[in-house]
Amino acid sequence: MFLENVGLIFDLNFFISLIFSAASFFKVSGERSIMVTLGELKTGEKGKVTAFNQSGNAYRRKLLAMGLTPGTQFTVSRVAPLGDPIQLEVRGFKLSVRRDEAATVEVSRL
Template sequence: MSNNRVQDLKPGDTARVVRFAKGDRGYRQRLLAMGVTPGVVFSITRVAPFGDPIEISVRNFTLTLRKTEADILEIERV
């Protein structure tokens, strides 16, 4: 069930990164450097009023992603 998108989740939802979609290699490298790796579990902390950006909690820190940035993550709900 890896066709879920981060922006479809609501605050409190938890998901696992399955893989990265093809996209900006530089941005993918930045996510990896911040600990967003395949297999990592994260939760949605907050979503802005119009759904952009989205704040996630991963590896004991929060990270804010724009919808376009979050599209690179292929996830599954946990």
Template sequence: MTLKELSVGDRARVLGFLAEGGAYRRKLLAMGLTPGAELSVTRVAPMGDPVEIRVRGFALSLRKDEADALKVEKL
């Protein structure tokens, strides 16, 4: 599943990146979204874009296409 499919309050672990998400891969890695990192969804904007997550002790907002590039496992 991808990060975009999670709801507010859900927790997940990063598994990797989708092949078509290549443009965002380096950016997401630099922001701490490495495989094995745990995150939680704290907010989703009314139209679904952006999504705010909490990862490694800080809040991070991602656009829908960035969130769709991230493969996660729901915890």
């Protein structure tokens, strides 16, 4: 009888710890950021590169070489009056990209 109760207590403790770990997982993963393109960000906004569109293969290699790799955080420093080009601060330097290049980069707002 005593051993059966001990087993039941351990099972309940395991179940409770499982519930709390699942709740903390969903709390962290539930914080979603909105996915937009780089061209949609305004001056002063921060973002993180998540992916490149398939249509942007011509620009992809150039942007990767300039340091705009997936996972890189950046800040939009300036946007020209007509919206082209966009100046970013990436990895400690200023990078200007054209509006059509920026439309191929998918980012999440920070």
